[in-house]
Amino acid sequence: MSEKVLMKGNEAIGEAAIKAGCQCFFGYPITPQTEISAYLSRRMPKIGRTFLQAESEVAAINMVYGAAGTGVRCMTSSSSPGISLKAEGISYIAGAELPCVIVNIVRGGPGLGGIQPAQSDYFQATKGGAHGDFNMPVYAPASIQEMVDLVQDAFDVADNYRTPVMIMGDGMLGQMMEPVEFKEREAKNLPEKTWAANGLKGRKEHNVINSLYLAPEGLEKHNEKLQAKYKTIKENEVKYELFNCDRENDLVMVAYGTTSRICKNVVKLAEKEGIKLGLIRPITLWPFPTEAFEKTVNSTKLGFLSVELSCGQMVEDVRLAVEGRKPVHFFGRSGGMVPNPAEILENVKKIVGGAK
Template sequence: MGEKVLIKGNEAIGEAALRAGCQCFFGYPITPQTEVAAYMAKKMPKMGRVFLQAESEVAAINMVYGAGGAGIRVMTSSSSPGISLKSEGISYIAGAEVPCVIINIVRGGPGLGSIQPAQSDYNQATRGLGHGDFFVPVLAPASIQEMVDFIGEAFDMADRYRTPVMVMGDGMLGQMMEPVEFADVEERELPVKEWAANGLGDRKKHNVINSLFLKADELENHNIHLFKKFDAIKANEVRYELYNCDDADLILVAYGTTARICKNAIRLAEAEGLKIGLVRPITLWPFPFEAFEKTVNSTKHGFLSVEMSMGQMVEDVKLAVLGRKPVGFYGRAGGMIPTPDAILEKIKTMVGGN
């Protein structure tokens, strides 16, 4: 085990990306993730790498498109409204099968909303990250250590599947400080980027990076190809944590910072004689449906989705449970953070006197 360093979440993201071989960063400042860009601005020029603060989020994501299309490891970061501005470019990148990493440190919304932490980009990340038929893998860390670990995995996943990958945390994870270990990056076998538009080389014709298909049958075939890739991601990359789920009175469902708060609520419930479990999705897409197959018969009173939103994950939980057990919801919105005591009170209403 290496020495641990006390570091802020946003700065840890930057350091992890540099250690994962990120060569280019393009972004635009927005609270609460601006320190990611500030860290990269300080470090990258000294390492001979490229940092550029673009004139807008729209410009930044198109620069990502260009660098990624040349086969270079590239990252951008933003927060909720900024991700919305990037959505057109993300769709182009997904359509052109260009690998990159996108960081979203979520703030309250809709609109400009607030600068406080939230989880109200769940639907956007898992269903509406851009126009057209596509999905993007979304990793949801619950600690700064996981944030660090997931950055390297996100770059590798992006290269393995030729896809953008999002790492999504909330403003609290971006701004808080925790001790983190930066382990040596594991060398993984990844495909050679023979598709990259990086010069003629030994090829007889230039590679072209493109998401435009003017013939309907060609675009349909491309969509079918993309969805075969998405099926492979579903088969190989689903991640989740099961905590205290055996023979539970109720199982909470939460991700990110909220999952940590839920573990405190579980300890409070235990002191009152209640056995409460937790399903923590780590991949928000693909959603870990198998976690519910493993636990649906282990809970007496069903599931309770706990979120920093108005219930955006509830639909996926209900799809996973398929009516076999009740599904409840407790959430706070707009930057408000659930407390363990309030979660415990909601648990008691679902469990009742049994």
């Protein structure tokens, strides 16, 4: 077993990408994710891999397009406004069915906003994030260890489905330090990249990477193919955690990332006051874990409480999953403000009618 090492979240992402076989990184510095680029700028040249600080976020994502098109594992990272600048390229990558990993360490918005942690990019990440009919898997780690593990998963899922995959953390996860273990993992039986534009290699014709379909019949057929792929991802790649949901609860909270860690403390505080709380923690924000709500909708008396570092974005998916069968409440802070457990508990008490 490998030893645990104390690492900052951003640097752990970089090392996890290296161990996952990432050959190329293209990025541009922006707080609070700059340490990913800084770490990889030191490490990758020493092991014969490519690190390039692009002249802009737009350039970086298009370099990812090019490298991914040759079949190598590649990654980029940024924070909220930088992801917005990459949006057009992300759509091109999805349309061309190219595997890559995109890391977003979220900061408060809109606009330049601030540099404190937030979850206000939920819509951007889960509703496509750019033009056209597409989705991409989005992972929301709640610890640095999970962030490391999900980086490996992200590269595997990207290769398996030929899709961009996003790791979405917040500035707190990127900047905090925790002990992590880089576990040895069995290599998955992933499909050969026979589609890659990497020379003839025995083929009669070159592979061409493209997302342009001028004939509407061709584009519709391509969209139908993509939608079939997304359906398969929904069936096979959903991840979530149920915490204290194996009983009847007064209320079930829904939270991801850093917020879910705070909510676990709320569960414990509420228990002391006679209030029974559960927690659904989505690990994949897309596909959203609707199954978790099917398992809990009949065992929560007063419904669900979506707790977010935003003005209320995930709450829409919670409502869709619940389908009106129980009330759905919302509590959130924005702009980089992070609620403490007591603050959330007070909101819980308003819903359940105080301590019992």
